[in-house]
Amino acid sequence: MAVTADHAIPNRSPLIAFLSRWLLTTNHKEIGTLYLWLSFTLFFIAGAMAMVIRLELFQPGIQFAEPLFYNQMVTMHGLIMVFGVVMPGFVGLANWLLPMMIGAPDMALPRLNNFSFWILPFAFTLLISSLFMEGGAPNFGWTFYAPLSTTYGPPSTDFFILGVHLMGISSVLGAINIIVTIFNLRVEGMTLMKMPLFVWTWLITAFLLVMVMPVLAGAVTMMLTDRHFGTSFFSAVGGGDPVLFQHVFWFFGHPEVYILILPGFGIASQIIPTFARKKLFGYHSMVYATVSIAILSFLVWGHHMFTTGMPLAAELFVMYATMLIAVPTGVKVFNWVATMWRGSMTFETPMLFAIGFVILFTIGGFSGLMLALVPADFQYHDTFFVVAHFHYVLYPGAIFGIMSAVYYWLPKWTGNMYDERLGKLHFWTAIVAVNMTFFPMHFLGLAGMPRRIVDYSLQFADFNMVASIGAGMLGLTQVLFLYIVIKTIRGGDKATSRVWESAEGLEWTIPSPAPLHTFSAPPQFPIPEEAYQHD
Amino acid sequence: MTSLINRLCRGLILSTLLAFYNTAFAAAMDMRPGVTDISQRILQIHHYSLAICVVMGVLVFGTMFYSMYAHRRSKHPKPADFHESMLAEIVWTAVPFLILIGLAIPATSALREIEDNSNADLTVLITSSQWKWHYQYLDADFGYYSNMSTPTEQINNLETKSKNYILEVDNALVLPTSKKVRFLTTSDDVIHSWWVPDFAVKQDAIPGYINEAWTRIEVPGLFRGQCAELCGKDHAYMPIEVEVLPEEEFDQWILDQLLAIELASGQAVADRAKTWTLAELMDIGQTVFIDNCATCHEADGSGQGSTYPALAGGEIPTGDMSTHIERVMDGAVDTEMQAWAPQLSDLELASVITYERNAFGNDLGDIVQPLTIFESR
Ligand code: HEM
Ligand SMILES: [Cu+2]
Numbered sequence: 001m002a003v004t005a006d007h008a009i010p011n012r013s014p015l016i017a018f019l020s021r022w023l024l025t026t027n028h029k030e031i032g033t034l035y036l037w038l039s040f041t042l043f044f045i046a047g048a049m050a051m052v053i054r055l056e057l058f059q060p061g062i063q064f065a066e067p068l069f070y071n072q073m074v075t076m077h078g079l080i081m082v083f084g085v086v087m088p089g090f091v092g093l094a095n096w097l098l099p100m101m102i103g104a105p106d107m108a109l110p111r112l113n114n115f116s117f118w119i120l121p122f123a124f125t126l127l128i129s130s131l132f133m134e135g136g137a138p139n140f141g142w143t144f145y146a147p148l149s150t151t152y153g154p155p156s157t158d159f160f161i162l163g164v165h166l167m168g169i170s171s172v173l174g175a176i177n178i179i180v181t182i183f184n185l186r187v188e189g190m191t192l193m194k195m196p197l198f199v200w201t202w203l204i205t206a207f208l209l210v211m212v213m214p215v216l217a218g219a220v221t222m223m224l225t226d227r228h229f230g231t232s233f234f235s236a237v238g239g240g241d242p243v244l245f246q247h248v249f250w251f252f253g254h255p256e257v258y259i260l261i262l263p264g265f266g267i268a269s270q271i272i273p274t275f276a277r278k279k280l281f282g283y284h285s286m287v288y289a290t291v292s293i294a295i296l297s298f299l300v301w302g303h304h305m306f307t308t309g310m311p312l313a314a315e316l317f318v319m320y321a322t323m324l325i326a327v328p329t330g331v332k333v334f335n336w337v338a339t340m341w342r343g344s345m346t347f348e349t350p351m352l353f354a355i356g357f358v359i360l361f362t363i364g365g366f367s368g369l370m371l372a373l374v375p376a377d378f379q380y381h382d383t384f385f386v387v388a389h390f391h392y393v394l395y396p397g398a399i400f401g402i403m404s405a406v407y408y409w410l411p412k413w414t415g416n417m418y419d420e421r422l423g424k425l426h427f428w429t430a431i432v433a434v435n436m437t438f439f440p441m442h443f444l445g446l447a448g449m450p451r452r453i454v455d456y457s458l459q460f461a462d463f464n465m466v467a468s469i470g471a472g473m474l475g476l477t478q479v480l481f482l483y484i485v486i487k488t489i490r491g492g493d494k495a496t497s498r499v500w501e502s503a504e505g506l507e508w509t510i511p512s513p514a515p516l517h518t519f520s521a522p523p524q525f526p527i528p529e530e531a532y533q534h535d
Numbered sequence: 536m537t538s539l540i541n542r543l544c545r546g547l548i549l550s551t552l553l554a555f556y557n558t559a560f561a562a563a564m565d566m567r568p569g570v571t572d573i574s575q576r577i578l579q580i581h582h583y584s585l586a587i588c589v590v591m592g593v594l595v596f597g598t599m600f601y602s603m604y605a606h607r608r609s610k611h612p613k614p615a616d617f618h619e620s621m622l623a624e625i626v627w628t629a630v631p632f633l634i635l636i637g638l639a640i641p642a643t644s645a646l647r648e649i650e651d652n653s654n655a656d657l658t659v660l661i662t663s664s665q666w667k668w669h670y671q672y673l674d675a676d677f678g679y680y681s682n683m684s685t686p687t688e689q690i691n692n693l694e695t696k697s698k699n700y701i702l703e704v705d706n707a708l709v710l711p712t713s714k715k716v717r718f719l720t721t722s723d724d725v726i727h728s729w730w731v732p733d734f735a736v737k738q739d740a741i742p743g744y745i746n747e748a749w750t751r752i753e754v755p756g757l758f759r760g761q762c763a764e765l766c767g768k769d770h771a772y773m774p775i776e777v778e779v780l781p782e783e784e785f786d787q788w789i790l791d792q793l794l795a796i797e798l799a800s801g802q803a804v805a806d807r808a809k810t811w812t813l814a815e816l817m818d819i820g821q822t823v824f825i826d827n828c829a830t831c832h833e834a835d836g837s838g839q840g841s842t843y844p845a846l847a848g849g850e851i852p853t854g855d856m857s858t859h860i861e862r863v864m865d866g867a868v869d870t871e872m873q874a875w876a877p878q879l880s881d882l883e884l885a886s887v888i889t890y891e892r893n894a895f896g897n898d899l900g901d902i903v904q905p906l907t908i909f910e911s912r
Contacts, residue, residue: 236743447563453771
């Protein structure tokens with residue numbers, strides 16, 4: 001991407017110029033790029049940790065990772081994937097795309113935007129540095145239940161707490177920026193009900209973020225004072241309540257899982273119509289479904305806590321509310337299928353990933369529905385069945401969502417087409433590997449394998465081996481993805497401004513690569529057909 | 536002819552695949568039916584919901600795949616332009632809703648039964664601590680600890696793994712058939728979860744809480760489970776073993792236990808009266824150390840970094856004797872070093888402390904007698 005004149009500072013060495021360009025940038029596209037590279041880097045770090053986990057679980061017995069180290073790997077893998085990969089990945093996409101989709105010149109609060117991003121490298125350096133400290137990194141799982149994380153946590157827990165605070169600040173500021181941008185900078189004529197779905201889903205996600213990240217901040221602050229300032233929020237000995245921790249955590253945690261998927265819904269809703277060459281079916285019901293999912297997500301946190309001794313009435317309420325979420329989720333899936341129905345489809349890489357997303361996410365939704373049934377959850381809970389469930393919604397869900405978005409908009413960002421043959425190869429290897437890795441985990445969980453264990457009894461050996469081989473493949477396919485992205489940045493067939501013949505939206509009316517500054521003058525909306533035609 | 540060969544080949548491949556599944560995998564693919572009425576009802580709910588998901592999946596994905604085939608551009612070059620239908624939206628909101636009601640009904644009725652903890656015949660208090668279970672028979676007023684019995688050599692791949700690798704314990708929980716057994720669960724340190732799949736009982740053990748669950752087991756036998764809540768380093772090594780006996784045998788077992796307790800307290804008096812030699816104490820001490828202490832402090836006393844301090848040359852094991860005794864008996868608050876006084880006998884404590892002061896090159900020559908322990912209790 002071209003460095004434009006206003007960033008070049010005279011009489012400085014190229015290194016300083018480079019650093020100050022990226023450190024000081026307030027441009028939404030550059031910040032989007034920073035977010036995406038951070039997410040991608042952390043994806044490989046957390047992925048390497050997953051490889052350690054799967055290597056250890058390849059066979060029963062202890063081979064590579066001592067139990068405490070294994071627990072650190074499980075914890076850091078989860079934390080980094082959730083907070084460092086999926087969330088910044090989606091924020092990066094939001095930065096790149098929201099202003100272009102609503103016809104705005106930039107985000108509403110550009111300096112805040114710079115600040116939100118630059119908090120993150122420090123937050124993750126803090127978190128990852130804990131691996132090298134006395135006593136090791138946090139080892140209590142990404143859900144960090146008290147008192148394992150408070151009274152019994154390693155000294156590095158304080159770094160973890162600080163890291164979470166920083167990420168939280170970054171997310172809240174980013175979310176505020178997104179809300180302000182969407183509410184104030186839409187081009188004239190784009191009413192709320194005319195916004196592209198990616199914008200809609202991000203608007204709702206941003207509200208979820210603003211509402212629940214402070215709750216997470218509260219949870220870690222209570223942990224901090226329990227650990228150092230003599231309070232006993234979560235310690236039974238001092239009159240506190242360890243289960244309170246779980247209520248606070250999951251009040252954040254369940255909306256959080258929707259933060260991790262709603263933008264993915266938006267992405268699928270942009271991509272499927274383009275390649276089906278047919279308008280999105282049921283736009284209004286898509287919006288209402290997303291809003292209802294978001295509202296319901298505040299009522300169901302208890303479904304992570306069925307075995308903590310909840311009273312019957314609470315169990316029933318949470319079970320019904322959780323099952324209810326399946327209804328709007330189903331509506332979304334049906335609408336995507338109806339969009340494809342009688343379209344005129346081609347299957348370029350973004351479409352393949354979007355279809356993979358819909359199918360495999362739905363499988364995760366099915367297991368979610370099964371988990372909601374409290375009697376059955378007593379058997380499923382804290383087993384690999386749950387691990388299978390959330391990896392189906394997160395890997396082929398959130399991660400495939402991000403990948404299809406990258407393939408779809410990369411030509412717009414770089415001006416070059418990616419290599420279609422390699423893209424397809426990436427998709428097919430990834431889809432085989434993802435299923436090989438995570439499908440057997442359903443069987444393991446049903447047969448009784450608890451999650452978060454470093455070692456397992458002999459009857460689980462076969463499926464664990466299959467899953468580990470799949471995981472190795474999955475890791476390799478992502479190296480291919482990195483290669484494809486770099487190759488596209490460096491060159492390739494030139495992309496037209498519309499890129500895809502029936503793509504709709506303001507971002508396709510500007511040239512590819514998108515110039516650093518776009519829409520200094522507001523575009524026309526609704527978009528006239530000739531706006532797409534200038535090359 | 537060729538089509539016949541084709542069909543034969545396909546049949547062959549399919550049946551080998553199936554056979555492969557049946558032999559290699561079938562052992563562990565589905566939820567276990569278990570041995571209680573509740574576990575079997577849960578299995579039914581599981582199968583019922585799975586079947587609904589599979590049918591829905593086949594319909595939805597089938598439609599998608601058909602559409603991808605029939606409505607691809609080369610076959611269907613001109614896309615239709617419908618994009619809204621109130622009727623369709625209502626149908627695919629209402630139909631799933633009705634299906635969900637059909638799922639909620641059996642789940643609700645099973646749940647009501649599971650949560651009915653009244654009228655138990657027998658109550659066991661299960662107390663967890665890192666990384667063992669304690670079972671207290673409240674009606675007969677006695678209890679004991681249950682530790683994993685798989686040796687570390689098997690874990691470290693130095694010996695072949697036994698059939699019940701990491702699922703076996705020294706003292707199993709013993710229960711009678713056909714009685715309603717109530718479990719109370721609580722914890723001494725972090726949260727653990729007591730889970731035996733064959734009973735479909737999974738109940739968190741939480742410090743400061745006493746949770747309830749129950750079961751009624753119809754058949755005698757040995758049943759195994761594991762801790763189901765991440766509880767620190769040895770979470771994987773916290774198995775549960777339950778031996779279910781016919782009623783009369785169970786009653787006899789209880790009587791045997793009470794008798795054994797009486798004998799043991801006589802033995803304790805005798806142990807106290809005796810003056811033990813260093814060699815005797817070292818011998819017993821080594822076993823106690825390996826069974827209880829080595830998982831953190833390592834068999835050679837080298838510890839694990841700053842988390843689990845080294846005992847070889849350690850400050851406390853080579854320092855003042857009474858501080859050492861106190862640390863072992865009372866533990867260190869808020870760490871994984873627990874109080875061993877309630878868990879070990881006077882003789883065991885005396886010998887393990889003697890062992891620590893003389894093994895690993897500490898060689899202090901100190902001897903702790905069971906009487907000293909008795910007096911510091
Ligand atoms: C139809 C929609 C869904 C339903 C009904 C559902 C239901 C559930 C239930 C009941 C559990 C608790 C299982 C247990 O611990 O026993 C669970 C766990 C989980 N779900 Fe979902 N879920 C759904 C969708 C999602 C989505 C969209 C995501 C994220 C993108 C997600 C992520 C997770 C995660 C991360 C966990 C495990 C958290 C942990 O314990 O570490 N779920 N889900
Ligand atoms: Cu949830």
